Amino acid sequence: MNNVVLIGFMGTGKSTVGKKIAERLGFSYIDTDEVIEKTEKKKISEIFNEYGEKYFRDLETEVIKTLQDYDHFIIATGGGMVLRDENVKMLKALGPLVLLYTNPDVIFERIKSVQNRPLIEEDKLDKIKEILKQRDPIYSKVADFKVDTSLLAIDEVVDIILKELKK
Ligand code: S3P
Secondary structure: OOEEEEEOOOOOOHHHHHHHHHHHHOOEEEEHHHHHHHHHOOOHHHHHHHHOHHHHHHHHHHHHHHOOOOOOEEEEOOOOHHHOHHHHHHHHHHOOEEEEEOOHHHHHHHHOOOOOOOOOOOOHHHHHHHHHHHHHHHHHHHOOEEEEOOOOOHHHHHHHHHHHHHO
16 A cells, blocks of 8 residues: 545544544654645635635646655545546545544534635535535446445544555
8 A cells, every 4th residue: 555545524533633634653644735825825714715616626736746656645535626527536546535524413513613715715515415415426436445434433433444455
């Protein structure tokens, strides 16, 4: 195994789980949103507001291109990263795609107090449901395996993923 790629919607625990898996496996951790914020020197919400979604999606594709030689990394991706086939292809070359998912109500509870979340600024629960309806088939199709994080503690999610990776 070279790397592990975490995919899934906002609030499904990708960064928290990713950091823990990295610790347990002795891998490094990288978050594509953080790379973009660092290189652009702007918050994701500012990038969306100032340049629009397409510009942000292009930045995501650029980040994945720069990761092609990475080895022994846990890569947490933004929730929309797998919407482009091109990105999925490059991610698959890096390692297995692990989908973290949960139901809209849990996502809502986890992110309701967070301001400046592009795409779900208003009518949050409805927006979450609407976007998930479009994305769920894509997430499921591209994932090598998936874990429902709704009722699990972080360490349980990590254990399940580590067990799956050993298979
Ligand atoms: C997005 C998810 C965010 C971030 C951006 C767009 C999406 O990442 O990339 O706001 O389209 O689902 P997280 O899933 O890490 O919150």
